[in-house]
Every structure is written in structure tokens, then in C-alpha cells.
Amino acid sequence: MVSQLITFQVGEQVFAIDIMAIREIRAWSPTTRLPHVPDYVAGVVNLRGTVLPVIDMAKRLGWDLGEPTARHVIIVTRVGDQLRGLIVDAVSDIVTIDPDTLQPPPNAGSAPVVPFLQGLAAIDERMVMVLDLPALTGDEDLPLAA
Secondary structure, eight states: OOEEEEEEETTTEEEEEEEEGGEEEEOOOOOBBBBBOOOOOEEEEEEEEEEEEEEEEEHHHOOOOOOOTTTTTTEEEEEEEEEEEEEEEEEEEEEEEEEGBBBBBEEEEESSSSTTEEEEEEEEEEEEEOOHHHHHHHOOTTGGOO
């Protein structure tokens, strides 16, 4: 059984998430900052009357790549009954992979190096990091922002 993933860039790195979790891709818009949320939560935006928490993927990954600009995009995802926005540099394309070809993420002892990395896939001679969306957006503090 194959999976379809959407690939996107954060900095120079390529990531992917399951296409079935994506609701839409929209142009970046300024967010309203919220108090007492993790630094990677850029804030919230109005999505047709719904308050959408938005995660700055560069900060979530621990990279300081500067503030988002109009060239960035927001990938609107659904995890369970929660909508989340992900600020990324650019959306690349849709790819199909066989989950059996997904390589496990590296680990340091018993703990994974990146806790929300599902695995690595070689796609078109590049290494793509496939993200575990529930782990990435399931922070205990984040639902308080919704």
C-alpha cells in the first residue's frame, strides 16, 4: 500500500506530511500573538471565522531562520478534531512512497533524535524527513491556544 505525501521546505531542508491530513494551503498572513504559549506558536489567524493556531515550523524544529514574511505559506492541517496551521517556506510537490521504504529516524540511545520524525525517505535523490503530525502538533500547551 502506498502513501501520498506533500513535501515542503523549511530553510534548505525538505519535509513531508501525509496529504490526507491537509485541508488547504494558504498565503501567509500576520498572526495575532498569544500570551503563555511556546515560542514556536506564531499565534492565531482567522480562518473563515475559526481561530487557527499557527506553528512556525522553523522554530518548532529548533532553527532560528528569522521571522515569516509574505513569501511563506501556511499549510492548514487536521489532526483528530483540531485544525493547526504550519508556517513553511514553500510547498514543493506531492509524492507517493511505499511505507516499507521509510527508514527509521536516527536515535540517541533509546530516545529519537527528533521526537516528531516518523522516518526518512529517499525521493528523487534527496533525503526527505517525513513528520509525525500528531506528535508535532500535539503539544500540551497548544490546545490552550485554540
